[in-house]
Amino acid sequence: MVAMGSRNMVEVQNLVKRFGSLTAVDHVSFQIHEGEIFGILGPNGAGKTTIINMLFNLLMPTSGKIRVSGIDISEEPFRVKRLLGLMTQETIVEADLTARENLRLFCKLYEIPSQEIDKRVQQGLEDAGLVEFADQRAGTFSGGMQRRLGLVRALIQEPKILVLDEPTSGLDIQNRNTMHNRIRELNRKGATIILTTQYLEEADILCDRIAIIDHGKMVAIGTPLQIKETTGSEKVLELVVGAQDTQRAISMLKSKFGISSVLQGDMIVALLDRKHEREFTRISKMLDSSGITVVSRSMHPPTLNDVFVKLTGARMRDRTGAMRGGQASVRWK
Amino acid sequence: MGIVSSSLALCERELLIFKANLALNLARTFFISAVYILLFSYIGGSAIINVPVVAVNYANTPQSFQFLSSLALQQSISIIQSTSQFQAMQMLQAGKVSFVVVVLPGFPSSVPSVQVYYSNVQSTVTSFALSVIQERAEAFTIAQSFQSKFFLPSSDISPSVLSTRVNVASGAYKDFVFPGIIAMVIIFSSVFSGITIITDRLGGNIKSFLVTPINKGAILLSRILSCFVQTAIYIVVVLFVGEVSGIHVAMGAIGVIWVFLIGLMLSISFTSIAAIIASRTKDVQSATLVSQLVVIWFWLLSGGIFPILSLPSWLQGFSIIDPMTYATDALRNVVLLGSFPLSSIAIDFAILALSGVITTALSIMLFKSRLE
Structure with a gap:
C-alpha cells in the first residue's frame, strides 16, 4: 500500500464487449495507478473475467481502448503481455509435469535467458514453499499447493502488474489468509495488483480502490470507504421475525417510522439515517408490544454488501444467463 | 516471440x-x-467382398472382350484393365490385386489361351475366384476339359487355362x-x-x-x-x-x-x-x-x-x-x-x-x- 504513484499503469476507456445480443461489458472506463491494489467486484457473470481477458488480448473489445503502462494493447500485444502476469480463476497447472517443469515451461514461454532460468525456478519454488516437492507431479498437489504454484508461475517473468482472477475462490480460511498476506507482500515490493473477487470482505480488507461491476456496467468506483459512504446512511438494521409476521413488520416500519425496508430471504433489511438510528430501541419495543415474534435484531455500520444491495438492488448472486461473457466464452466462443 | x-x-x-x-x-x-x-x-481374408483382378488382353478379339466383360459381370470380381503384363505383375506382387488374367493372342483357340497368376494370400476367396475364371474361360474355349492343380487335383487336363501361383512377399x-x-x-x-x-x-x-x-x-x-x-x-x-x-x-x-x-x-x-x-x-x-x-x-x-x-x-x-x-x-x-x-x-x-x-x-x- 506504499508508493502510490500518480502514474496510470492501466487505462481503460469506454470498453465495450458484445457477444451477439448480449452486452457483457458496457462502456467501462477506469484507471489503475502504479502500486495500488485495485479490486474489480461483482457477482458471477457481471463481466469481470471478460474485462481481464480483454486486458490480456485474449478477446478483442467491440470498442474502446486499453493502455497498459502507456502502451496500446491492440498495437503491441506482446509487449503488454510481458508486463502482465495472470493467475486464473481455476487452478491451472500442468498436472503431468513436476512443479519444477511447470516453472521451466513458463520461463521458456516468456523467453527468459536460459542461464537465468534455473535461478528463477529455484526462487519460485522457495517462494511457493514447494522446494521439497519440486520433482513431484503437480497433479498430486493439494488445492492450496497448486494455487501457490500458480501464483509463482504468474510471477516468473517479474511482471509489473499482477492480475489475480478470483485468487481465493474455493480456498479454505487458512489458505485464504496466506494468499492475502502474499498479495500484500507483493504489493509492498512494488507490484501493481488487479484483483477480481466476489467476496466483499476480501475487497474491503485488501484493496486500495474498488470498482463495482454489475450487468457489465460500472456502478461505483472509489476507495472502500468512499463507496460505503455512497449509501448515505449511518446504520443498517437487520430484523428476523416469525414468518407469519413478516409483512406486518414491514408495513409497521413504514407507517409508524417512515422506514422503507426490503425482505432478503428471512431477513428484513433497512438502511437507517441518523434520525432513525436513535430509534432502534423504540422500534424494538414497538415490535414486541404488537405481538410480533422477533427472532433476532441487529444494527451495524454498512458493509460493502449493503452498498451492493443499494447499488444493484440485490445481494451477491449468480447470474447464469450472463456466464457467456465471462469464463465460459474465454475458453471457447 | x-x-x-x-x-x-x-x-x-x-x-x-x-x-x-x-x-x-x-x-x-x-x-x-x-x-x-x-x-x-x-483370418483367411474371407471377408473380402470383391476379388481384385487385373486383366491384360493380348488377343484383342471380340471373343476376348466378351470373356473379360463376362468376368466383370460377376458380382464377386472387380476387374481393371492393364496394357502391360509387367505392371500387372507388379500390382500382384505388391498385394494390390489378387489375380492377373492374361488373355493370350490365340484366344480362344490356342492352348493355353488364358494364363492366370494368382496370389498365395487369401486362399478361400482365391479358390472361388479361380473357379469362376476357369468357368468363364471354358465357355469360350473349344477345349472341353480343364485342369487346375490348385482347385481340382484331378487327372483331367484343361489346356485352355494355365494357372500359376505367385509368391507375394510371403504367403x-x-x-x-x-x-x-x-x-x-x-x-x-x-x-x-x-x-x-x-x-x-x-x-x-x-x-x-x-x-x-x-x-x-x-x-x-x-x-x-x-x-x-x-x-x-x-x-x-x-x-x-x-x-x-x-x-x-x-x-x-x-x-x-x-x-x-x-x-x-x-x-x-x-x-x-x-x-x-x-x-x-x-x-x-x-x-x-x-x-x-x-x-x-x-x-x-x-x-x-x-x-x-x-x-x-x-x-x-x-x-x-x-x-x-x-x-x-x-x-x-x-x-x-x-x-x-x-x-x-x-x-x-x-x-x-x-x-x-x-x-x-x-x-x-x-x-x-x-x-x-
Missing part, C-alpha cells in the same frame, strides 16, 4: 506429458498391434495387413494427440499459454512436432511386434527409414485433422466420437486391411481422397514388396505432403478463429 522457440517449449511440454504416461502409451500401442496381428493371422494375410497396422497405429496416436487440444482448451491450459507472448500457431505446431517423436517411438514398437510375429520389412534397414519417413508424413495430416475436429466440437465426448468415426472410415477405405479394389466401386472413389491410402500403399511397397518404384514414391509423397499442407493450414485457420 519466435514461433519456433515457443513451439519447441510447448513441444517439450507435450513430450513430458507423454513421458509421464509412457508405460501406458507403449502398452497400448504394443497390445493394439499385437492383437491385430494375431487376429489377422488367423500370409498378416503380412498383407501389417503395413495397414503400422498406418493405423500412427493415425490412432496422431488423432489422440490432436484431440487432447480439447482437454487443454476446456481445462484452461491453452488460456494460460496465450497470456504469455507466444504465437498462437505454436500451440498447434508444437503438437505436430511432439507427434513426430511419439510416432517414431510407436513405429519402433509395431516393427518390434512384427519382427516377433515373423513379419520382416522386405526392404531391410533402408526400408525402416522409409517407414519412419512415411509415418511422419502421415502423422502431420491426422494430427491436424484431429485438431480441426477438436476446434469444431465443444466437449471431449463428441470430439472422441467424431474422431473415431473419421479414423475408422479413413482406415477401412485405405486398403490397409483389404485391397481397395475389393471395395464396391462407389466406395473406391472415397479411397482416392484418403491420405492414408497413399501411406498404406507406400508402406506396402517398402514392407511387403521390398522395392519402392519411383513413380509410387513421387505420387505417395506428393499427395501426403499436399494433404499435410492443406489440413495444417485449415486447422491453424480454424484454430485461430476460435481463439479470436
